Amino acid sequence: HYFIQSNLRMACKQFYVALISFLNPIICTAVLLSTNAHIALYTLGLLLSTASLFAVINIFLHSILYRAYFIGSVSSVGLLLVYYSSHSQLGVYLIGLSIFHISEYLLTALYKEDKLSLDSFLLNHSTAYHIAVVAGLFEYLVEYVNLGDDKFYRIPSVIGFVLMIGGDLTRKIAMITAAHNFDHLVQSQKAPNHQLVKHGVYSYSRHPSYAGWFYWSIGTQLLLCNPVCAVGYACAAWKFFDERIEEEECHLLRFFGLQYKQYKENVGVGIPGIKGYEIPPEYSAYLDRINLQRAEED
Numbered sequence: 001h002y003f004i005q006s007n008l009r010m011a012c013k014q015f016y017v018a019l020i021s022f023l024n025p026i027i028c029t030a031v032l033l034s035t036n037a038h039i040a041l042y043t044l045g046l047l048l049s050t051a052s053l054f055a056v057i058n059i060f061l062h063s064i065l066y067r068a069y070f071i072g073s074v075s076s077v078g079l080l081l082v083y084y085s086s087h088s089q090l091g092v093y094l095i096g097l098s099i100f101h102i103s104e105y106l107l108t109a110l111y112k113e114d115k116l117s118l119d120s121f122l123l124n125h126s127t128a129y130h131i132a133v134v135a136g137l138f139e140y141l142v143e144y145v146n147l148g149d150d151k152f153y154r155i156p157s158v159i160g161f162v163l164m165i166g167g168d169l170t171r172k173i174a175m176i177t178a179a180h181n182f183d184h185l186v187q188s189q190k191a192p193n194h195q196l197v198k199h200g201v202y203s204y205s206r207h208p209s210y211a212g213w214f215y216w217s218i219g220t221q222l223l224l225c226n227p228v229c230a231v232g233y234a235c236a237a238w239k240f241f242d243e244r245i246e247e248e249e250c251h252l253l254r255f256f257g258l259q260y261k262q263y264k265e266n267v268g269v270g271i272p273g274i275k276g277y278e279i280p281p282e283y284s285a286y287l288d289r290i291n292l293q294r295a296e297e298d
Contacts, residue, residue, distance in 0.1 A: 011113030015106060017061045021068035022075075022102045024049050029076040033083050067121050068105070074098045086149070089157055089224055090140060096164050096220065097133075103172055104184075111179045120184065128240075132217075132233060139226045152225050160222025160230075167216030173201050174208035182209070186248045190255040198263055205270030206263065207248075210241045214271050242274050249277035258287045 028046045050069070057065055075098035081091030101121050108120040143151045175182050177200040180193060187194075201208045214237045221230035252260050261279060269276055279287075 011109045011116050013058075014061065014064055014116060015109035017057055017064050018068040018102065018105050018109070021053060021057075021065045022072040022098075024053060024069065025072045025076040026079070029079050033079065063118060067118065067123060068102060071098045071102045071121070071123075087144075089152065092161065093164075093220055093223055096168065096223075100168050100216065103168075107172060107175045108184070111175065112182060115183060122184070128236070132229075132236065135232070136221055136224060136226055136229045139229050140224045143226070156222045156225055160219045160224070163215045163219025164223055165219075167212045167214070167219055169212070170201065171209045171212030171216065174212060177201055178209075186244065186251065188251055190251075194255065196252070196256045196259055196263065198267075203267065206267050206276065207241075207245055207269055207271075210245060211270030214238070214241055238271065238273065241271055245269060245274060246277045253277060253279065258290055261287050262291075 025046060028049060031045070053065060053069070054062065075095050078091040078094030078098065081087045081094065083091075085091070101123060104122045105116075105120045108116050178197045181195055181197050205211050217233045217237050218230060221233050249260075249264070253264075256263075261284065264276065264279075
């Protein structure tokens with residue numbers, strides 16, 4: 001009991017440190033935009049508020065502060081681009097990217113405090129993810145230098161914005177709905193309190209967090225009007241989730257047996273072309289016999 005309470009208190013501290021650190025540069029930028037303050041005053045205010053964060057927050061939590069502050073700074077750059085430049089799509093993209101990462105950490109702190117770590121920011125997700133982000137920014141800059149404003153088309157940008165917002169919202173709703181059953185990593189061992197979630201958004205998709213991330217990733221590139229990366233992101237994300245869902249469903253079928261088989265038969269994945277783990281015929285027949293026996297007993 002003491003260990004659980006200690007975990008909760010630490011997760012609470014980490015939640016507030018991340019949230020305050022994330023909001024600090026954004027609030028300073030918002031003040032600049034609303035008051036038209038001189039850039040020197042803005043810089044001074046930002047430095048003072050940052051220094052106060054480091055002074056007040058425990059040194060053992062500085063690693064969280066660094067990451068959350070960096071994410072908030074990315075969002076602040078996005079705000080400045082939206083208000084002070086012609087690169088509004090790039091600004092919205094940076095804001096959306098920062099919200100995606102900070103919300104991953106904050107929701108993990110709220111619902112999965114025992115698994116909370118610096119990895120929960122998903123900043124170090126994978127080398128492939130880092131390459132994808134750099135590739136998207138590179139394509140945007142190269143095409144803008146060569147095409148100027150002719151690069152942008154309203155319809156793809158609007159569709160991309162909707163996909164980006166809707167995809168991330170779907171993922172976050174899935175995390176909240178699953179609560180302690182959600183994990184950033186595929187689990188090969190069933191936790192004692194692990195339950196099969198089938199209500200809410202999970203009644204429409206077996207893997208709404210993956211589906212949301214899939215559409216979010218494509219939406220970011222449509223928003224930027226990056227045709228090459230939009231196709232590349234779609235192909236790479238499809239392959240990644242196809243393999244991951246197959247692996248995860250193999251374990252879920254082992255965890256929940258007939259219950260998961262029936263759920264799988266009634267609810268799709270939510271990503272076109274991905275069907276998930278194909279249950280071996282002999283095991284499927286075995287589960288059907290169990291179902292028939294239960295029906296006869298009832």
